Amino acid sequence: MNLIFLGPPGAGKGTVAQKITDDMDIVQISTGDLLRGAVKEGTELGIKAKEYMDKGKLVPDELVIGLLKDRISKEDCKNGFILDGFPRTIPQAEALDNSDVEIDKVVNFNVPDELVIHRITGRRICKECNAVYNIYPDCDPNPKEKGKCDKCSGELYQRDDDREEVVMKRLKQYKEQTEPLVDYYKEKGILANIKADNPLDEIVEDTKKAVKS
Numbered sequence: 409m410n411l412i413f414l415g416p417p418g419a420g421k422g423t424v425a426q427k428i429t430d431d432m433d434i435v436q437i438s439t440g441d442l443l444r445g446a447v448k449e450g451t452e453l454g455i456k457a458k459e460y461m462d463k464g465k466l467v468p469d470e471l472v473i474g475l476l477k478d479r480i481s482k483e484d485c486k487n488g489f490i491l492d493g494f495p496r497t498i499p500q501a502e503a504l505d506n507s508d509v510e511i512d513k514v515v516n517f518n519v520p521d522e523l524v525i526h527r528i529t530g531r532r533i534c535k536e537c538n539a540v541y542n543i544y545p546d547c548d549p550n551p552k553e554k555g556k557c558d559k560c561s562g563e564l565y566q567r568d569d570d571r572e573e574v575v576m577k578r579l580k581q582y583k584e585q586t587e588p589l590v591d592y593y594k595e596k597g598i599l600a601n602i603k604a605d606n607p608l609d610e611i612v613e614d615t616k617k618a619v620k621s
């Protein structure tokens with residue numbers, strides 16, 4: 409099964425994807441993680457991408473499309489995948505349509521803006537395995553031990569683009585460039601809407617039901 413997770417920054421796309429991939433025996437592909445990996449390795453693409461990411465802007469389509477196509481051609485994607493953060497523009501969606509990949513469902517996570525900002529400023533990520541946590545008690549999941557990943561004991565860090573002023577810019581970019589994809593996929597008849605300001609366990613169950621329907 410091939411899925412797309414759509415929604416603003418902080419909607420919970422990555423958190424929900426990490427919770428359902430094992431059950432469904434599919435892989436999570438986050439273009440944000442792929443880009444941050446390239447930045448960390450200091451590749452030519454990473455150096456170019458960092459300029460955009462630090463400002464809360466989208467990385468140019470031609471760079472991201474190449475990266476994504478290369479990733480989905482890998483053996484571990486044969487059983488299916490969740491695209492988390494791709495496509496983010498109409499040209500990216502068209503590039504996907506023009507590839508030989510069939511998308512079964514697009515899950516759209518809906519959350520109010522103020523919750524996005526709260527969730528993102530409290531987010532912490534494992535340096536080793538990219539697992540997502542949150543330091544605020546009203547967010548989910550909290551790490552069992554402060555600053556450490558529950559799964560691999562890796563150190564938790566805050567993303568450079570998770571500062572409030574950058575989050576506001578990312579939200580603006582989302583509304584201008586990515587939100588039109590909601591109608592794009594609605595017209596194709598494969599969109600499922602999820603109320604993403606509910607408790608995490610409920611959202612995970614709603615998502616599992618939505619992708620099976």
Ligand code: AP5
Nearest residue numbers: 417418419420421422423439440467493527531542547548
């Ligand atoms: P990317 O890494 O994709 O960031 P994003 O889309 O902005 O999404 P986030 O990772 O911020 O949010 P999420 O929905 O995954 O939320 P999460 O699950 O972590 O992209 C980063 C940058 O890379 C972009 O700005 C752009 O520059 C570039 N980029 C990436 N893809 C691109 C593309 N295709 N084209 C061009 N440029 C691209 O949850 C957030 C927090 O809330 C977590 O701490 C979590 O623990 C908590 N939480 C989640 N759900 C709940 C819940 N139900 N209850 C309580 N807490 C919750």
